[in-house]
Amino acid sequence: MAKAKDLTLRAFVLGVLLIAVGAGRAQTIFSPSQTDLLGLAFADFIDNPEPDMAALQGLTAVGGDAVQVTFKTDFDINDNLYRVAMEAPVTADLTGLDAFSLTFSDPVVAPSGLPSMAAQLFVRSAGGAVFTGNGQAVSLGTEPITLSITPDQIISLGGDPTDITSFGVELFGGDEFLGGYDGAMATLSTSPEPPTLADTVLFSWENGGDLLGWDSTPIVAGAHSVAVRQGAVGSPAVGATDGNNALEITRHPTASSFEWGTAFSLDAFANTAPPVGDYNNDGGVDAADYTVWRDNLGSAFELPNRDPGESGEVGAGDYDAWAGNYGAVGGGPDPVVQAEIDTIVAALNDPDAYSIAFDVTVEDQFPRSNPDYLIIHLALAADGGPENAGDPFFQNDNGLVAGIGTGEPTTVELLLSQFNDVGGDSDTNGMSLSDVGIYDQTGYLTIHLATNMNVLADGNDVTITIDNFRVRSIVPEGAASAAPEPSGFVLAALGAAAIASLRSRSARRTA
Known part of the structure; x- marks a missing residue:
């Protein structure tokens, strides 16, 4: 199950395949220094009557760019969770920068017997309001996780990214019966400069109303409906960030905030x-x-x-x-469909592959209500191969969407290292996609998409658009300088036909 090493991306027939190579410069960020991190102090965000049991119990410098925090969480009766917050002054101007970032580095230690820990990053700008980059907490683990807030996110919430005055983190964890964390530890560090990335666009929905297979049977029927929002040359549709069209997903009212409602599926054995x-x-x-x-x-x-x-x-x-x-003869895989599967798997298994990214736009839903938060979850399902006891289901839950109701696109980036196999019956259960890759001879591949939002009291639909669905890969050092400028997209292949029929996830295939 080792990752494929020398797979060459082929032109494949899901609309248009574009490669935007090396944006000519590395992304730039602002990240607090170790001195800034040592200025963290307890911030009382909990609405309980005093005394407040949450506390920042200690700060210890680690190396030259990190600080280990020791803390205790307390139950917040209003939000119905255990948490603690800490904040420090900082002076930052994000003009010309991509994000304000902070890394939670190894290790993250929770007291024995308690559930996992989660965190969110926030900043304050002039005016004093808190602007969060993660509307719900991102789960922490033993692998480093970088949380970022973009200038656009700050602006969309009424803030000023040119005048950041403080930053902070909230840490979440505790148990209904065992209580909050006491003596838990997390290591915060200055974020490394992000790598220069190359984009391989898989879907941009430019072939009229063709859904390009994104109308496949979902895990939960009826939670979403999908269509192509079409624009024209010189008048692109709202939400179109790569061409004129975008995928429109309408989330219908359900009893649950979380629903797997949209799927893209390819099965090379479906019709043979x-x-x-x-x-x-x-x-x-x-x-x-x-x-x-x-x-x-x-x-x-x-x-x-x-x-x-x-x-x-x-x-x-x-x-x-x-x-x-x-x-x-017969019974073998459909060669056209198999080529499409192979191309996507090659992109994901490439040793330089970094993330899956896509642009999300949520317009003002007036006169309907806007959701308070929206998180997009993505999962990849494929054949586990003959040496695997089951089929993996790699899931990433960190697709928080900013700018809800603004009509401006924001990029959701899901690191491959944070796609974890949660299928339960495979040998790779609990391992990440970046560690083990996808079986390179799989005959089927399904991408599942879920929306997670608060259940709206008015019981109305919420419409979002997605475009520029792509795999991002790290450009090796020394190669970026030879790459064209970001406006110079290289046309790698034009799609000839799309697989349009509904395809359900098939039984496990073996080579």
């Missing part, structure tokens, strides 16, 4: 039937099938791909069916 007489099920009728017939003659053995007109014991009629179809 093996020929009659292929008794060893290898895709062709040949001498090997005669051997299977001979070895089971007169028995009740159930011949694979038997003539429907035959029944009972294996007999002369089965021989006639084999002889009449000798040389027939």
Whole structure:
């Protein structure tokens, strides 16, 4: 299950494939220094009556750019969770920068017996309001996680990214019966400069109303409806960030805030039937099938791909069916669909692959209510391969959407290292996509998309658009300087046809 190393991306037929190579410069960020981090102090965000049991219990410098914080969480009766907040002054101007970032680095330690820890980053700008970059907390683990707030996110919430006056973090964790964390630790550090990235666009929905397979059967039917929001040259649709069209997803009212409601699926075996007489099920009728017939003659053995007109014991009629179809082939994967699967898997398994990203736009839903928060969850399902006991289900829950109701696109970036196998029955359960990759001979691939938002009291739909769905890869050092400017998109391939029929997730395939 090692990641594929030398897979070459091929042109594939899901609309337009574009490669935006090396944006000519590395992304730039502002991140607090170790001195800034040592200025963190307890911030009382909990609405409980005093005394407040939450506390910042200690700050310890680690190396030259990190600080280990020790803390205690308390139950917040209004938000119904355990948390603690801490804040420090800082002077930052994000003009010309991509984000305000902070990294939660290894280790993250929770007291024994308590559930996992989560965190969110916030900043204050002139005026004093708190602007969060993560509307719900991102789960922390043993791997470093960088949280970022972009200038656009700050502006969309009424802040001023040119005048950041303080920053802070909220840490969440505790248990209904065991209580809050006491003596928990997390290590905060200055974020490293993000790598220069190259984009491989997989979907941009430019072929009229073609959904490009994003109308496949979802895990939960009825939670979403999908359509292509179409624009025109010189008048792109709202939400279109790569061309003129975008995928429109309408989230319908449900009892649950979280719903898997949209799916893209490719199954190379969905419409391929093996020929009659292929008794060893290898895709062709040949001498090997005669051997299977001979070895089971007169028995009740159930011949694979038997003539429907035959029944009972294996007999002369089965021989006639084999002889009449000798040389027939079929039953293998559809080569066009398999090529599409191989291309996506190659992009994800590339050793330099970094993330899946897409642009999300949420217009003002007036006269309907805007959701208070929106998180997009993505999962990848594929064949686990013959050496895996089950099929992996790699899930990433960190797709917080900013700018709700503004009509301005924001980029959701989901790190491949944070796609974890939660399928439960595979040998890779609990491992990340970046660690193990996707089985490179899988015959099916499904991308599941879920929306998570507060259940609106008015019970109305919420409409969002998604565009520029892409895999981002790290450009090796030394290669970025030779890359064209970001406006110089290289046309790598034009799609010829899209797979449009509904395809459900198939049974596990083995090579």
